[in-house]
Amino acid sequence: xxxxxxxxxxxxxxxxxxxxxxxxxxxxxxxxxxxxxxxxxxxxxxxxxxxxxxxxxxxxxxxxxxxxxxxxxxxxxxxxxxxxxxxxxxxxxxxxxxxxxxxxxxxxxxxxxxxxxxxxxxxxxxxxxxxxxxxxxxxxxxxxxxxxxxxxxxxxxxxxxxxxxxxxxxxxxxxxxxxxxxxxxxxxxxxxxxxxxxxxxxxxxxxxxxxxxxxxxxxxxxxxxxxxxxxxxxxxxxxxxxxxxxxxxxxxxxxxxxxxxxxxxxxxxxxxxxxxxxxxxxxxxxxxxxxxxxxxxxxxxxxxxxxxxxxxxxxxxxxxxxxxxxxxxxxxxxxxxxxxxxxxxxxxxxxxxxxxxxxxxxxxxxxxxx
Amino acid sequence: xxxxxxxxxxxxxxxxxxxxxxxxxxxxxxxxxxxxxxxxxxxxxxxxxxxxxxxxxxxxxxxxxxxxxxxxxxxxxxxxxxxxxxxxxxxxxxxxxxxxxxxxxxxxxxxxxxxxxxxxxxxxxxxxxxxxxxxxxxxxxxxxxxxxxxxxxxxxxxxxxxxxxxxxxxxxxxxxxxx
Numbered sequence: 001x002x003x004x005x006x007x008x009x010x011x012x013x014x015x016x017x018x019x020x021x022x023x024x025x026x027x028x029x030x031x032x033x034x035x036x037x038x039x040x041x042x043x044x045x046x047x048x049x050x051x052x053x054x055x056x057x058x059x060x061x062x063x064x065x066x067x068x069x070x071x072x073x074x075x076x077x078x079x080x081x082x083x084x085x086x087x088x089x090x091x092x093x094x095x096x097x098x099x100x101x102x103x104x105x106x107x108x109x110x111x112x113x114x115x116x117x118x119x120x121x122x123x124x125x126x127x128x129x130x131x132x133x134x135x136x137x138x139x140x141x142x143x144x145x146x147x148x149x150x151x152x153x154x155x156x157x158x159x160x161x162x163x164x165x166x167x168x169x170x171x172x173x174x175x176x177x178x179x180x181x182x183x184x185x186x187x188x189x190x191x192x193x194x195x196x197x198x199x200x201x202x203x204x205x206x207x208x209x210x211x212x213x214x215x216x217x218x219x220x221x222x223x224x225x226x227x228x229x230x231x232x233x234x235x236x237x238x239x240x241x242x243x244x245x246x247x248x249x250x251x252x253x254x255x256x257x258x259x260x261x262x263x264x265x266x267x268x269x270x271x272x273x274x275x276x277x278x279x280x281x282x283x284x285x286x287x288x289x290x291x292x293x294x295x296x297x298x299x300x301x302x303x304x305x306x307x308x309x310x311x312x313x314x315x316x317x318x319x320x321x322x323x324x325x326x327x328x329x330x331x332x333x334x335x336x337x338x339x340x341x342x343x344x345x346x347x348x349x350x351x352x353x354x355x356x357x358x359x360x361x362x363x364x365x366x367x368x369x370x
Numbered sequence: 371x372x373x374x375x376x377x378x379x380x381x382x383x384x385x386x387x388x389x390x391x392x393x394x395x396x397x398x399x400x401x402x403x404x405x406x407x408x409x410x411x412x413x414x415x416x417x418x419x420x421x422x423x424x425x426x427x428x429x430x431x432x433x434x435x436x437x438x439x440x441x442x443x444x445x446x447x448x449x450x451x452x453x454x455x456x457x458x459x460x461x462x463x464x465x466x467x468x469x470x471x472x473x474x475x476x477x478x479x480x481x482x483x484x485x486x487x488x489x490x491x492x493x494x495x496x497x498x499x500x501x502x503x504x505x506x507x508x509x510x511x512x513x514x515x516x517x518x519x520x521x522x523x524x525x526x527x528x529x530x531x532x533x534x535x536x537x538x539x540x541x542x543x544x545x546x547x548x549x
Contacts, residue, residue, distance in 0.1 A: 085401075086400070125423050125427075126424075126500070127427050130427045130428070131427050133431060134414075134427050134428075134435055137431060138430075138435060140439055141439070144439070144442055144443075145400075147446075148400055148446055159446070160446060160447070167436065167440070167443075170435075
Protein backbone atom coordinates (compact mmCIF):
# COMPACT_ATOMS: atom_id res chain seq x y z
CA UNK A 1 0.00 0.00 0.00
CA UNK A 2 2.10 2.87 -1.18
CA UNK A 3 0.80 6.22 -0.18
CA UNK A 4 2.10 9.54 -1.34
CA UNK A 5 0.37 12.51 0.22
CA UNK A 6 0.93 14.61 -2.91
CA UNK A 7 -0.45 12.07 -5.36
CA UNK A 8 -4.28 12.02 -5.28
CA UNK A 9 -4.44 8.67 -7.10
CA UNK A 10 -3.00 6.93 -4.04
CA UNK A 11 -5.55 8.43 -1.67
CA UNK A 12 -8.11 5.75 -2.40
CA UNK A 13 -5.49 3.12 -1.53
CA UNK A 14 -4.78 4.94 1.66
CA UNK A 15 -8.47 5.25 2.48
CA UNK A 16 -9.04 1.52 1.93
CA UNK A 17 -6.07 0.75 4.13
CA UNK A 18 -7.48 2.98 6.88
CA UNK A 19 -10.88 1.26 6.69
CA UNK A 20 -9.32 -2.22 6.83
CA UNK A 21 -7.19 -1.28 9.85
CA UNK A 22 -10.14 0.27 11.69
CA UNK A 23 -12.36 -2.75 11.07
CA UNK A 24 -9.72 -5.28 12.12
CA UNK A 25 -8.69 -3.39 15.26
CA UNK A 26 -12.31 -2.77 16.28
CA UNK A 27 -13.23 -6.40 15.69
CA UNK A 28 -10.25 -7.52 17.75
CA UNK A 29 -11.12 -5.28 20.69
CA UNK A 30 -14.87 -5.85 20.52
CA UNK A 31 -14.45 -9.63 20.56
CA UNK A 32 -12.71 -9.39 23.92
CA UNK A 33 -15.57 -7.61 25.63
CA UNK A 34 -18.31 -10.30 25.74
CA UNK A 35 -15.67 -12.91 26.60
CA UNK A 36 -14.39 -10.84 29.48
CA UNK A 37 -17.93 -10.09 30.70
CA UNK A 38 -18.59 -13.81 31.10
CA UNK A 39 -15.15 -14.50 32.59
CA UNK A 40 -15.50 -11.67 35.06
CA UNK A 41 -18.97 -12.58 36.28
CA UNK A 42 -18.31 -16.29 36.47
CA UNK A 43 -14.95 -15.74 38.16
CA UNK A 44 -16.54 -13.39 40.68
CA UNK A 45 -19.17 -15.99 41.45
CA UNK A 46 -16.52 -18.68 41.76
CA UNK A 47 -14.43 -16.59 44.17
CA UNK A 48 -17.47 -15.74 46.26
CA UNK A 49 -18.87 -19.28 46.25
CA UNK A 50 -22.06 -18.58 44.36
CA UNK A 51 -23.30 -19.83 40.99
CA UNK A 52 -23.23 -16.64 38.97
CA UNK A 53 -25.05 -16.25 35.67
CA UNK A 54 -25.57 -19.81 34.43
CA UNK A 55 -29.01 -19.75 32.81
CA UNK A 56 -28.48 -18.28 29.34
CA UNK A 57 -26.82 -20.82 27.08
CA UNK A 58 -24.38 -23.51 28.20
CA UNK A 59 -22.55 -22.43 31.40
CA UNK A 60 -24.10 -18.97 30.99
CA UNK A 61 -21.94 -18.28 27.95
CA UNK A 62 -24.69 -16.39 26.15
CA UNK A 63 -25.18 -13.98 29.06
CA UNK A 64 -23.43 -11.02 27.30
CA UNK A 65 -25.88 -11.36 24.39
CA UNK A 66 -28.87 -10.96 26.67
CA UNK A 67 -27.12 -8.14 28.52
CA UNK A 68 -26.45 -6.32 25.25
CA UNK A 69 -30.04 -6.79 24.07
CA UNK A 70 -31.33 -5.50 27.38
CA UNK A 71 -29.09 -2.44 27.25
CA UNK A 72 -29.99 -1.58 23.67
CA UNK A 73 -33.73 -1.76 24.32
CA UNK A 74 -33.68 0.09 27.62
CA UNK A 75 -34.45 3.78 27.51
CA UNK A 76 -31.35 5.97 27.46
CA UNK A 77 -32.61 8.67 29.76
CA UNK A 78 -31.18 12.19 29.59
CA UNK A 79 -31.83 14.23 32.76
CA UNK A 80 -33.71 17.44 32.10
CA UNK A 81 -31.06 19.71 33.59
CA UNK A 82 -28.09 17.90 32.03
CA UNK A 83 -25.91 19.52 29.40
CA UNK A 84 -27.27 17.48 26.51
CA UNK A 85 -24.39 17.63 24.03
CA UNK A 86 -21.68 16.80 26.55
CA UNK A 87 -23.91 14.22 28.23
CA UNK A 88 -24.21 12.31 24.96
CA UNK A 89 -20.60 12.94 23.97
CA UNK A 90 -19.07 11.49 27.15
CA UNK A 91 -19.83 7.78 26.46
CA UNK A 92 -18.42 8.15 22.95
CA UNK A 93 -15.24 9.66 24.39
CA UNK A 94 -14.97 6.67 26.72
CA UNK A 95 -14.96 4.18 23.85
CA UNK A 96 -12.76 6.03 21.38
CA UNK A 97 -9.26 6.23 23.01
CA UNK A 98 -8.55 2.50 23.49
CA UNK A 99 -9.53 1.79 19.89
CA UNK A 100 -7.27 4.54 18.56
CA UNK A 101 -4.42 3.53 20.86
CA UNK A 102 -4.53 -0.09 19.68
CA UNK A 103 -3.60 1.05 16.16
CA UNK A 104 0.10 1.34 17.05
CA UNK A 105 0.20 -2.03 18.84
CA UNK A 106 2.23 -4.68 16.99
CA UNK A 107 -0.13 -7.67 16.88
CA UNK A 108 2.16 -10.19 15.22
CA UNK A 109 5.15 -10.71 12.96
CA UNK A 110 5.15 -9.85 9.30
CA UNK A 111 3.47 -11.67 6.42
CA UNK A 112 5.45 -12.01 3.20
CA UNK A 113 3.20 -11.39 0.20
CA UNK A 114 5.02 -11.49 -3.13
CA UNK A 115 8.32 -10.42 -1.68
CA UNK A 116 7.02 -7.56 0.46
CA UNK A 117 6.82 -7.91 4.22
CA UNK A 118 3.54 -6.64 5.69
CA UNK A 119 3.69 -6.15 9.44
CA UNK A 120 0.67 -7.09 11.55
CA UNK A 121 0.35 -3.61 12.91
CA UNK A 122 -2.10 -0.86 12.06
CA UNK A 123 0.29 2.00 11.81
CA UNK A 124 3.96 2.07 12.68
CA UNK A 125 4.79 5.32 14.46
CA UNK A 126 8.40 5.72 15.54
CA UNK A 127 7.14 7.06 18.88
CA UNK A 128 4.54 4.33 19.45
CA UNK A 129 5.10 4.14 23.19
CA UNK A 130 4.36 7.84 23.66
CA UNK A 131 1.47 7.67 21.18
CA UNK A 132 -0.22 5.01 23.26
CA UNK A 133 0.30 7.01 26.43
CA UNK A 134 -0.97 10.22 24.81
CA UNK A 135 -4.15 8.67 23.45
CA UNK A 136 -5.04 6.72 26.58
CA UNK A 137 -4.54 9.87 28.66
CA UNK A 138 -7.54 11.32 26.78
CA UNK A 139 -9.74 8.73 28.51
CA UNK A 140 -10.09 11.05 31.50
CA UNK A 141 -12.23 13.44 29.45
CA UNK A 142 -15.10 10.98 29.22
CA UNK A 143 -15.22 10.63 33.00
CA UNK A 144 -14.86 14.37 33.54
CA UNK A 145 -17.50 15.42 31.04
CA UNK A 146 -19.86 12.65 32.17
CA UNK A 147 -19.48 13.79 35.75
CA UNK A 148 -20.07 17.43 34.95
CA UNK A 149 -22.76 17.12 32.28
CA UNK A 150 -25.01 14.91 34.44
CA UNK A 151 -25.69 17.87 36.75
CA UNK A 152 -25.53 15.57 39.73
CA UNK A 153 -23.40 16.07 42.86
CA UNK A 154 -22.30 12.45 43.02
CA UNK A 155 -21.39 12.41 39.35
CA UNK A 156 -19.36 15.58 39.70
CA UNK A 157 -17.50 14.17 42.70
CA UNK A 158 -16.73 11.05 40.69
CA UNK A 159 -15.47 13.11 37.77
CA UNK A 160 -13.22 15.23 39.98
CA UNK A 161 -11.82 12.18 41.72
CA UNK A 162 -11.13 10.53 38.38
CA UNK A 163 -9.26 13.51 36.97
CA UNK A 164 -6.94 13.99 39.96
CA UNK A 165 -6.36 10.25 40.23
CA UNK A 166 -5.52 9.81 36.55
CA UNK A 167 -3.17 12.79 36.46
CA UNK A 168 -1.34 11.60 39.59
CA UNK A 169 -0.79 8.12 38.24
CA UNK A 170 0.15 9.36 34.79
CA UNK A 171 3.23 10.98 36.33
CA UNK A 172 4.36 7.63 37.73
CA UNK A 173 3.72 6.04 34.33
CA UNK A 174 5.82 8.72 32.64
CA UNK A 175 8.71 8.06 35.04
CA UNK A 176 8.52 4.32 34.27
CA UNK A 177 8.60 5.14 30.57
CA UNK A 178 11.86 7.05 31.06
CA UNK A 179 13.48 3.95 32.59
CA UNK A 180 12.15 1.81 29.75
CA UNK A 181 13.44 4.15 27.07
CA UNK A 182 16.85 4.09 28.76
CA UNK A 183 16.80 0.30 28.68
CA UNK A 184 15.56 -0.23 25.13
CA UNK A 185 16.93 2.92 23.57
CA UNK A 186 13.88 3.38 21.37
CA UNK A 187 10.24 4.49 21.49
CA UNK A 188 9.20 2.29 18.59
CA UNK A 189 6.96 -0.51 19.90
CA UNK A 190 7.89 -2.83 17.04
CA UNK A 191 11.59 -2.32 17.75
CA UNK A 192 10.98 -3.03 21.44
CA UNK A 193 9.28 -6.32 20.60
CA UNK A 194 12.16 -7.25 18.28
CA UNK A 195 14.67 -6.50 21.04
CA UNK A 196 12.87 -8.92 23.34
CA UNK A 197 13.08 -11.74 20.82
CA UNK A 198 15.36 -14.57 21.89
CA UNK A 199 16.05 -18.18 21.12
CA UNK A 200 18.09 -19.20 24.14
CA UNK A 201 16.90 -20.15 27.61
CA UNK A 202 17.51 -16.85 29.41
CA UNK A 203 14.51 -14.54 28.97
CA UNK A 204 15.32 -11.21 27.40
CA UNK A 205 11.84 -10.01 28.24
CA UNK A 206 11.24 -6.62 29.77
CA UNK A 207 10.09 -7.82 33.17
CA UNK A 208 13.52 -9.35 33.76
CA UNK A 209 15.32 -6.17 32.67
CA UNK A 210 13.04 -3.71 34.43
CA UNK A 211 11.23 -5.53 37.26
CA UNK A 212 10.55 -2.36 39.26
CA UNK A 213 9.13 -0.47 36.30
CA UNK A 214 6.99 -3.52 35.50
CA UNK A 215 5.38 -3.60 38.95
CA UNK A 216 4.90 0.18 39.14
CA UNK A 217 3.44 0.38 35.65
CA UNK A 218 1.16 -2.55 36.36
CA UNK A 219 -0.23 -0.88 39.47
CA UNK A 220 -0.69 2.39 37.59
CA UNK A 221 -2.60 0.56 34.86
CA UNK A 222 -5.24 -0.39 37.42
CA UNK A 223 -5.58 3.27 38.37
CA UNK A 224 -5.69 4.45 34.76
CA UNK A 225 -8.47 2.06 33.81
CA UNK A 226 -10.46 2.85 36.99
CA UNK A 227 -10.48 -0.76 38.09
CA UNK A 228 -10.67 -1.91 41.66
CA UNK A 229 -8.90 -1.21 44.01
CA UNK A 230 -8.73 2.20 42.31
CA UNK A 231 -12.33 2.61 41.22
CA UNK A 232 -13.07 5.55 43.49
CA UNK A 233 -14.63 7.58 40.64
CA UNK A 234 -17.53 5.15 40.76
CA UNK A 235 -17.29 4.02 44.39
CA UNK A 236 -20.79 2.64 44.98
CA UNK A 237 -20.67 2.88 48.75
CA UNK A 238 -20.02 6.62 48.64
CA UNK A 239 -21.12 8.03 45.30
CA UNK A 240 -24.09 5.84 44.18
CA UNK A 241 -22.33 4.97 40.91
CA UNK A 242 -19.99 7.93 40.57
CA UNK A 243 -19.66 9.54 37.20
CA UNK A 244 -22.18 7.25 35.46
CA UNK A 245 -24.96 7.60 38.03
CA UNK A 246 -27.29 9.30 35.55
CA UNK A 247 -26.57 7.01 32.62
CA UNK A 248 -28.90 4.23 31.63
CA UNK A 249 -29.34 1.76 28.82
CA UNK A 250 -26.72 1.78 26.09
CA UNK A 251 -25.13 5.06 27.20
CA UNK A 252 -24.10 3.18 30.35
CA UNK A 253 -23.19 0.22 28.18
CA UNK A 254 -20.76 2.41 26.28
CA UNK A 255 -18.92 3.18 29.53
CA UNK A 256 -18.64 -0.54 30.24
CA UNK A 257 -17.44 -1.10 26.69
CA UNK A 258 -14.85 1.63 27.10
CA UNK A 259 -13.64 0.21 30.40
CA UNK A 260 -13.12 -3.27 29.01
CA UNK A 261 -11.56 -1.96 25.81
CA UNK A 262 -9.15 0.15 27.88
CA UNK A 263 -8.29 -2.94 29.93
CA UNK A 264 -7.49 -4.91 26.77
CA UNK A 265 -5.43 -2.08 25.32
CA UNK A 266 -3.49 -1.62 28.56
CA UNK A 267 -2.91 -5.37 28.83
CA UNK A 268 -1.59 -5.44 25.29
CA UNK A 269 0.66 -2.51 26.12
CA UNK A 270 2.04 -4.24 29.23
CA UNK A 271 2.51 -7.47 27.28
CA UNK A 272 4.35 -5.59 24.53
CA UNK A 273 6.68 -3.77 26.89
CA UNK A 274 7.39 -6.46 29.46
CA UNK A 275 6.34 -9.90 28.23
CA UNK A 276 7.91 -9.81 24.82
CA UNK A 277 4.83 -8.75 22.87
CA UNK A 278 3.93 -11.27 20.22
CA UNK A 279 7.16 -13.26 20.68
CA UNK A 280 6.73 -16.96 21.30
CA UNK A 281 8.97 -18.14 24.15
CA UNK A 282 12.19 -19.96 23.21
CA UNK A 283 11.82 -19.57 19.45
CA UNK A 284 12.52 -16.63 17.16
CA UNK A 285 10.35 -15.54 14.26
CA UNK A 286 13.04 -16.52 11.74
CA UNK A 287 13.52 -20.06 13.03
CA UNK A 288 9.77 -20.64 13.34
CA UNK A 289 9.22 -19.50 9.76
CA UNK A 290 12.13 -21.69 8.65
CA UNK A 291 10.47 -24.62 10.43
CA UNK A 292 7.36 -24.21 8.29
CA UNK A 293 9.40 -23.62 5.14
CA UNK A 294 11.19 -26.90 5.77
CA UNK A 295 7.80 -28.64 5.75
CA UNK A 296 7.51 -27.55 2.12
CA UNK A 297 5.07 -24.71 2.66
CA UNK A 298 4.97 -21.64 0.47
CA UNK A 299 6.70 -18.56 1.91
CA UNK A 300 3.44 -16.59 2.16
CA UNK A 301 1.68 -19.44 3.94
CA UNK A 302 4.63 -20.09 6.25
CA UNK A 303 4.88 -16.44 7.25
CA UNK A 304 1.11 -16.22 7.67
CA UNK A 305 1.04 -19.24 10.01
CA UNK A 306 3.98 -17.81 11.96
CA UNK A 307 2.27 -14.44 12.30
CA UNK A 308 -0.99 -16.04 13.40
CA UNK A 309 0.81 -18.17 15.99
CA UNK A 310 2.49 -15.05 17.31
CA UNK A 311 -0.88 -13.30 17.37
CA UNK A 312 -2.24 -16.19 19.42
CA UNK A 313 0.70 -15.89 21.79
CA UNK A 314 -0.07 -12.18 22.25
CA UNK A 315 -3.71 -13.04 22.96
CA UNK A 316 -2.59 -15.51 25.64
CA UNK A 317 -0.42 -12.82 27.25
CA UNK A 318 -3.27 -10.29 27.12
CA UNK A 319 -5.54 -12.86 28.71
CA UNK A 320 -3.07 -13.31 31.55
CA UNK A 321 -3.21 -9.59 32.37
CA UNK A 322 -6.99 -9.53 31.95
CA UNK A 323 -7.30 -12.41 34.38
CA UNK A 324 -5.21 -10.54 36.93
CA UNK A 325 -7.52 -7.54 36.48
CA UNK A 326 -10.48 -9.76 37.38
CA UNK A 327 -8.62 -11.58 40.12
CA UNK A 328 -7.54 -8.37 41.87
CA UNK A 329 -10.99 -6.86 41.55
CA UNK A 330 -12.59 -9.63 43.59
CA UNK A 331 -9.72 -9.97 46.07
CA UNK A 332 -8.71 -6.49 47.22
CA UNK A 333 -10.98 -3.93 48.89
CA UNK A 334 -11.23 -0.36 47.61
CA UNK A 335 -8.71 2.24 48.79
CA UNK A 336 -9.62 5.30 50.76
CA UNK A 337 -8.97 8.41 48.71
CA UNK A 338 -6.02 9.68 50.78
CA UNK A 339 -4.48 6.20 50.70
CA UNK A 340 -4.76 6.27 46.91
CA UNK A 341 -3.01 9.63 46.70
CA UNK A 342 -0.33 8.50 49.17
CA UNK A 343 0.33 5.39 47.12
CA UNK A 344 0.65 7.41 43.93
CA UNK A 345 2.76 10.29 45.17
CA UNK A 346 4.68 8.89 48.14
CA UNK A 347 5.26 5.32 47.00
CA UNK A 348 5.13 4.82 43.24
CA UNK A 349 6.67 8.13 42.20
CA UNK A 350 9.79 7.92 44.46
CA UNK A 351 10.26 4.26 43.54
CA UNK A 352 10.00 5.19 39.87
CA UNK A 353 12.53 8.02 40.22
CA UNK A 354 14.95 5.75 42.10
CA UNK A 355 14.51 3.16 39.36
CA UNK A 356 15.35 5.75 36.70
CA UNK A 357 18.53 6.78 38.56
CA UNK A 358 19.67 3.16 38.97
CA UNK A 359 18.88 2.46 35.31
CA UNK A 360 20.82 5.53 34.23
CA UNK A 361 23.93 4.49 36.15
CA UNK A 362 23.74 0.88 34.99
CA UNK A 363 23.12 1.85 31.36
CA UNK A 364 26.02 4.31 31.45
CA UNK A 365 28.50 1.72 32.71
CA UNK A 366 27.18 -1.01 30.40
CA UNK A 367 27.51 1.27 27.36
CA UNK A 368 30.98 2.30 28.49
CA UNK A 369 32.10 -1.25 29.16
CA UNK A 370 30.62 -2.77 26.02
CA UNK B 371 10.38 21.99 -0.41
CA UNK B 372 7.23 23.59 -1.76
CA UNK B 373 3.82 22.11 -1.36
CA UNK B 374 0.19 22.98 -0.80
CA UNK B 375 -2.01 21.68 2.00
CA UNK B 376 -3.81 18.41 1.29
CA UNK B 377 -7.53 17.86 1.84
CA UNK B 378 -6.81 16.17 5.16
CA UNK B 379 -4.86 19.18 6.36
CA UNK B 380 -7.67 21.52 5.27
CA UNK B 381 -10.17 19.46 7.27
CA UNK B 382 -7.96 19.35 10.37
CA UNK B 383 -7.27 23.07 10.00
CA UNK B 384 -11.01 23.80 9.82
CA UNK B 385 -11.60 21.73 12.97
CA UNK B 386 -8.78 23.56 14.75
CA UNK B 387 -10.19 26.97 13.80
CA UNK B 388 -13.78 26.04 14.65
CA UNK B 389 -12.88 24.68 18.07
CA UNK B 390 -10.61 27.66 18.74
CA UNK B 391 -13.49 30.01 17.91
CA UNK B 392 -15.74 28.04 20.23
CA UNK B 393 -13.23 28.57 23.04
CA UNK B 394 -13.68 32.34 22.96
CA UNK B 395 -17.28 32.53 21.73
CA UNK B 396 -18.83 29.84 23.93
CA UNK B 397 -20.75 31.09 26.94
CA UNK B 398 -20.21 27.98 29.04
CA UNK B 399 -16.75 27.79 30.65
CA UNK B 400 -16.71 23.97 30.56
CA UNK B 401 -17.57 23.91 26.85
CA UNK B 402 -14.81 26.44 26.25
CA UNK B 403 -12.31 24.33 28.17
CA UNK B 404 -13.27 21.18 26.30
CA UNK B 405 -13.02 22.92 22.94
CA UNK B 406 -9.60 24.17 24.03
CA UNK B 407 -8.67 20.52 24.43
CA UNK B 408 -10.08 19.81 20.96
CA UNK B 409 -7.98 22.66 19.55
CA UNK B 410 -4.83 21.23 21.12
CA UNK B 411 -5.67 17.76 19.85
CA UNK B 412 -6.33 18.99 16.31
CA UNK B 413 -3.03 20.89 16.35
CA UNK B 414 -1.33 17.64 17.30
CA UNK B 415 -3.05 15.97 14.33
CA UNK B 416 -1.73 18.73 12.06
CA UNK B 417 1.82 17.93 13.20
CA UNK B 418 1.06 14.27 12.50
CA UNK B 419 -0.10 15.03 8.97
CA UNK B 420 3.19 16.85 8.40
CA UNK B 421 5.16 13.78 9.46
CA UNK B 422 6.39 15.24 12.76
CA UNK B 423 5.18 12.32 14.85
CA UNK B 424 7.16 13.11 17.96
CA UNK B 425 6.01 16.74 18.14
CA UNK B 426 2.41 15.68 17.47
CA UNK B 427 2.48 13.06 20.22
CA UNK B 428 4.04 15.45 22.70
CA UNK B 429 1.44 18.09 21.80
CA UNK B 430 -1.38 15.63 22.51
CA UNK B 431 0.27 14.18 25.61
CA UNK B 432 1.09 17.46 27.31
CA UNK B 433 -1.46 19.98 26.08
CA UNK B 434 -4.53 17.87 25.32
CA UNK B 435 -3.83 15.18 27.91
CA UNK B 436 -2.54 17.05 30.93
CA UNK B 437 -2.89 20.83 30.82
CA UNK B 438 -6.46 20.89 29.51
CA UNK B 439 -7.46 18.39 32.21
CA UNK B 440 -6.10 20.74 34.84
CA UNK B 441 -7.99 23.68 33.31
CA UNK B 442 -11.24 21.71 33.26
CA UNK B 443 -10.56 20.50 36.79
CA UNK B 444 -10.18 24.08 38.05
CA UNK B 445 -13.25 25.31 36.17
CA UNK B 446 -15.27 22.49 37.72
CA UNK B 447 -13.96 23.23 41.21
CA UNK B 448 -14.89 26.92 40.86
CA UNK B 449 -18.33 25.88 39.58
CA UNK B 450 -18.56 28.65 36.99
CA UNK B 451 -22.01 29.20 35.50
CA UNK B 452 -22.67 30.17 31.88
CA UNK B 453 -22.29 33.93 31.69
CA UNK B 454 -22.40 36.67 29.13
CA UNK B 455 -19.33 38.78 29.65
CA UNK B 456 -20.14 42.48 29.67
CA UNK B 457 -17.18 44.55 28.68
CA UNK B 458 -17.58 48.02 30.19
CA UNK B 459 -17.38 50.92 27.80
CA UNK B 460 -19.13 52.37 24.77
CA UNK B 461 -18.95 52.13 21.01
CA UNK B 462 -15.48 53.77 20.60
CA UNK B 463 -13.96 51.19 22.95
CA UNK B 464 -15.36 48.33 20.89
CA UNK B 465 -14.20 49.88 17.63
CA UNK B 466 -10.74 50.51 19.01
CA UNK B 467 -10.38 46.98 20.36
CA UNK B 468 -11.62 45.54 17.06
CA UNK B 469 -9.10 47.61 15.11
CA UNK B 470 -6.29 46.62 17.47
CA UNK B 471 -7.21 42.96 17.23
CA UNK B 472 -7.46 43.04 13.45
CA UNK B 473 -4.12 44.83 13.17
CA UNK B 474 -2.44 42.21 15.33
CA UNK B 475 -4.02 39.40 13.31
CA UNK B 476 -2.96 40.88 9.95
CA UNK B 477 0.54 41.61 11.25
CA UNK B 478 0.87 38.04 12.50
CA UNK B 479 -0.22 36.62 9.14
CA UNK B 480 2.16 38.89 7.23
CA UNK B 481 5.08 37.99 9.45
CA UNK B 482 4.45 34.27 8.93
CA UNK B 483 3.68 34.31 5.19
CA UNK B 484 7.26 34.85 3.88
CA UNK B 485 8.48 31.94 5.99
CA UNK B 486 5.62 29.80 4.74
CA UNK B 487 6.43 30.70 1.13
CA UNK B 488 10.08 29.86 1.62
CA UNK B 489 9.56 26.56 3.41
CA UNK B 490 6.21 25.43 2.07
CA UNK B 491 3.95 22.81 3.57
CA UNK B 492 4.98 19.22 3.32
CA UNK B 493 6.37 16.25 5.21
CA UNK B 494 9.25 17.25 7.46
CA UNK B 495 12.65 15.67 7.32
CA UNK B 496 14.65 13.68 9.81
CA UNK B 497 15.08 16.68 12.10
CA UNK B 498 11.88 15.70 13.86
CA UNK B 499 13.10 12.36 15.17
CA UNK B 500 13.20 12.07 18.97
CA UNK B 501 16.94 11.36 18.90
CA UNK B 502 17.64 14.51 16.91
CA UNK B 503 15.47 16.65 19.16
CA UNK B 504 17.07 15.33 22.34
CA UNK B 505 20.55 15.83 20.89
CA UNK B 506 19.74 19.47 20.11
CA UNK B 507 18.05 19.95 23.47
CA UNK B 508 20.96 18.55 25.47
CA UNK B 509 23.77 20.24 23.54
CA UNK B 510 22.84 23.45 21.73
CA UNK B 511 19.91 24.47 23.92
CA UNK B 512 21.24 23.09 27.20
CA UNK B 513 21.18 26.39 29.12
CA UNK B 514 17.62 27.44 28.14
CA UNK B 515 16.49 23.88 28.88
CA UNK B 516 17.96 23.99 32.39
CA UNK B 517 16.70 27.53 32.93
CA UNK B 518 13.15 26.37 32.13
CA UNK B 519 13.48 23.65 34.75
CA UNK B 520 14.59 26.26 37.28
CA UNK B 521 11.66 28.49 36.33
CA UNK B 522 9.21 25.61 36.83
CA UNK B 523 10.79 24.83 40.20
CA UNK B 524 10.33 28.46 41.22
CA UNK B 525 6.69 28.31 40.13
CA UNK B 526 6.11 25.13 42.17
CA UNK B 527 7.68 26.72 45.24
CA UNK B 528 5.54 29.81 44.75
CA UNK B 529 2.39 27.70 44.69
CA UNK B 530 3.44 25.88 47.85
CA UNK B 531 4.16 29.17 49.62
CA UNK B 532 0.81 30.64 48.55
CA UNK B 533 -1.04 27.49 49.54
CA UNK B 534 0.64 27.18 52.93
CA UNK B 535 0.60 30.91 53.70
CA UNK B 536 -2.38 30.83 56.04
CA UNK B 537 -1.22 27.69 57.76
CA UNK B 538 2.22 29.16 58.40
CA UNK B 539 0.95 32.45 59.77
CA UNK B 540 -1.43 30.55 62.04
CA UNK B 541 1.43 28.47 63.33
CA UNK B 542 3.52 31.56 63.96
CA UNK B 543 0.61 33.17 65.81
CA UNK B 544 0.19 30.02 67.94
CA UNK B 545 3.89 29.96 68.77
CA UNK B 546 3.74 33.63 69.80
CA UNK B 547 0.84 32.92 72.16
CA UNK B 548 2.62 30.06 73.90
CA UNK B 549 5.83 31.91 74.63
